[in-house]
Amino acid sequence: MSRFLVKKVAVLGAGVMGAQIAAHLVNCKIPVVLFDLAANEGSKNSIVTRAVEGLKQLKPAPLGVADDASLIQQANYEEHMDVLKECDLIIEAIAERMDWKTDLYHKIAPYIAEGAIVASNTSGLSITKLSEALPESIKPRFCGIHFFNPPRYMTLVELINTPTTGADVLDNLEAFVTSGLGKNVIRAHDTPNFIANRVGIAGMLAIMKQTEAFGLTYDVVDDLTGKKLGRASSGTFRTADVVGLDTMAHVIKTLQDNLGEGEGKTPDPFVGMYGTPPVLAKLLESKSLGQKTGAGFYKKVGRDILRLDPESMEYVAGGAKSNDVVGRMLKKPAEERLQLLRNAEGAEARFLWAILRDQFHYAAVHLEAIAETARDIDFAMRWGFGAKQGPFELWQQAGWLQVANWIKEDIDAGKAISSAPLPDWVFKGPVAESNGGKGGVHTPQGSWSASAKKFIPKRKLPVYARQHFPENVLGAAAPSFTTAGTTLHEDDAIRIWTLGTSNDYQEAP
Numbered sequence: 001m002s003r004f005l006v007k008k009v010a011v012l013g014a015g016v017m018g019a020q021i022a023a024h025l026v027n028c029k030i031p032v033v034l035f036d037l038a039a040n041e042g043s044k045n046s047i048v049t050r051a052v053e054g055l056k057q058l059k060p061a062p063l064g065v066a067d068d069a070s071l072i073q074q075a076n077y078e079e080h081m082d083v084l085k086e087c088d089l090i091i092e093a094i095a096e097r098m099d100w101k102t103d104l105y106h107k108i109a110p111y112i113a114e115g116a117i118v119a120s121n122t123s124g125l126s127i128t129k130l131s132e133a134l135p136e137s138i139k140p141r142f143c144g145i146h147f148f149n150p151p152r153y154m155t156l157v158e159l160i161n162t163p164t165t166g167a168d169v170l171d172n173l174e175a176f177v178t179s180g181l182g183k184n185v186i187r188a189h190d191t192p193n194f195i196a197n198r199v200g201i202a203g204m205l206a207i208m209k210q211t212e213a214f215g216l217t218y219d220v221v222d223d224l225t226g227k228k229l230g231r232a233s234s235g236t237f238r239t240a241d242v243v244g245l246d247t248m249a250h251v252i253k254t255l256q257d258n259l260g261e262g263e264g265k266t267p268d269p270f271v272g273m274y275g276t277p278p279v280l281a282k283l284l285e286s287k288s289l290g291q292k293t294g295a296g297f298y299k300k301v302g303r304d305i306l307r308l309d310p311e312s313m314e315y316v317a318g319g320a321k322s323n324d325v326v327g328r329m330l331k332k333p334a335e336e337r338l339q340l341l342r343n344a345e346g347a348e349a350r351f352l353w354a355i356l357r358d359q360f361h362y363a364a365v366h367l368e369a370i371a372e373t374a375r376d377i378d379f380a381m382r383w384g385f386g387a388k389q390g391p392f393e394l395w396q397q398a399g400w401l402q403v404a405n406w407i408k409e410d411i412d413a414g415k416a417i418s419s420a421p422l423p424d425w426v427f428k429g430p431v432a433e434s435n436g437g438k439g440g441v442h443t444p445q446g447s448w449s450a451s452a453k454k455f456i457p458k459r460k461l462p463v464y465a466r467q468h469f470p471e472n473v474l475g476a477a478a479p480s481f482t483t484a485g486t487t488l489h490e491d492d493a494i495r496i497w498t499l500g501t502s503n504d505y506q507e508a509p
């Protein structure tokens, strides 16, 4: 395997994500140049300069050392295109518009160095469609690289290839992103919103619907869907405020534009839940975009956090907590917990069963299309959304077939969020029979792949395959100096060999 060495990275777009990705590269001691549009007035770099200065104030801190902001080289597309030629990796992180991104690709194409990888940080636009804007010679080096916000802290990076991405591009990037940037990688298919945002945003939309159906307030729902449920402490509505309601709307729009019925769309039986929730539409209309504009589902006034009342669209006193009885239910072991929630009388407990059921249902129906195995969905929710457990893990822990039957009963009774039946593999065959008859998608042999219809073992990261010696230092499986790899030169005194191919070795000039 030839080695992909990253000597310099270009990040295109100095917005929320681009500036913070550049900061994380600096944290990892990787030279980086940050581009944005040339400003109309003053210094042409002033848009980038403002973003770099902003990094020092941002919380949680994107930079390990605030003054390291000065290590980010600043650039704009009018004056500095030649700098792109010095970069081995170009990460595009401009606004989520297909036309703007493809326009920029046309502009940068002549300046992309031979061998450089070009990757988009889009939240969910088609990587294949984006690649079509690039010349044939660059298409094999183009892919998706999806960081999560805030990129210094969220460990997930989804890598996405296209039908024309070269075979070793994702392996090379994975090695860099894991060992160079300290991230966890999931390979995602090029389906709308990839894995974490597809399952995560569908989950948030379901929660918004059920909040209304059960007549709960946003503060109580956040209390229920935060730490108590083993999820990110900001719960649901505060998470939306932190991400930005405009960004969330973009991700929802990708679902609306690409899934459902109609030309060019992929059928999806959950299409009914992809509508923009009316309250979100009203907030967007009034430019209340969450934390970045000071108001969204919540508004901070002095030291008080007020919550939105969706009826009046006024902010009222917030901070209400959920019922203690429900809190105690959530501390029970998984099997008992789900049973208690499902059988309870109170709205809060029934709401929790409903949102868990909706998430299990959604993950099971979509597994085949969006992920290689159930493992990828579970880890996407852990690493990208801060959950302690992914949906399949919890379902399996609570009793695979019992929970599957409860979901089926709710679907049959018209209580579920979609009438789509659970896939057959849930009830019959290897998944139902696994783990000594207890059932489940995770087994010692690997995790269930609905597309391959078998359990697939954990993929061995190529980055570890290179590190031959930490494993098997001794014993029969350990590589031997006399026989391992490919011999490059051998005489009585010395044997020179490589674990790659002989092409990796170059004579010193």
Ligand SMILES: NC(=O)c1ccc[n+]([C@@H]2O[C@H](COP(=O)([O-])OP(=O)(O)OC[C@H]3O[C@@H](n4cnc5c(N)ncnc54)[C@H](O)[C@@H]3O)[C@@H](O)[C@H]2O)c1
Residues within 6 Å of the ligand: 013, 014, 015, 016, 017, 018, 036, 037, 047, 093, 094, 095, 096, 097, 100, 101, 104, 121, 122, 123, 124, 146, 147, 148, 149, 243, 244, 247, 250
């Ligand atoms: N915000 C998030 O939580 C998040 C998370 C993951 C991925 N993303 C993705 O990252 C990308 C950037 O998102 P963001 O939140 O940083 O956006 P942002 O709105 O904060 O920044 C967008 C940047 O793009 C630049 N820009 C706008 N129009 C342009 C054009 N026509 N040509 C060149 N540059 C242009 C702007 O000057 C700005 O610096 C998007 O694709 C988004 O979907 C966002």
